[in-house]
Amino acid sequence: GNSVTQMEGPVTLSEEAFLTINCTYTATGYPSLFWYVQYPGEGLQLLLKATKADDKGSNKGFEATYRKETTSFHLEKGSVQVSDSAVYFCAPQPPGGKLIFGQGTELSVKP
């Protein structure tokens, strides 16, 4: 079946620290891969995506690379800011199917 495993939170970092949130998945076919972010009190919004192997999605300093051989899509940022505090969701989407959301990883960045 389809599933996603994300690094458990909460993750607490100091400003300017390096961030990695691990994500591995199992999905039928050749999924597209997404990271969504949810800021406090808001709905989810797309952070970045990758649609084929070795593609790198990037946005707002965040990056993730589609690794087909390890079925992973780890999220990274070189220097986090307080404004990055949010919940991050990894979500593969099989062709013609629905998004499969992970449980979410809460990130808290302290000044």
Place this chain on the structure above:
Amino acid sequence: DAGVIQSPRHEVTEMGQEVTLRCKPISGHNSLFWYRQTMMRGLELLIYFNNNVPIDDSGMPEDRFSAKMPNASFSTLKIQPSEPRDSAVYFCASKPGLAGDNEQFFGPGTRLTVL
């Protein structure tokens, strides 16, 4: 574009009452999704539509829940009768078709509290 619109933003009701949540998808998007988010269960897909037709309702928890999409610009999620365990944030999302690389756009959510 106004984005996905949901109403009401907050709803407080008593156990046993009927609750109707509303969603207006982004114009031109023909796929619509209803999700529920709780601390215990995370984000769950309840049902989704394509071209106003329900495609998969396997996530609807029980018969008390029903969803309709009478036209391309409106959908409702109804709970009758409501129970305290239905308390959650309900999100509606839309996307332009079911292609795998299309982004889903989420509404701001409706926070439901059932007393």
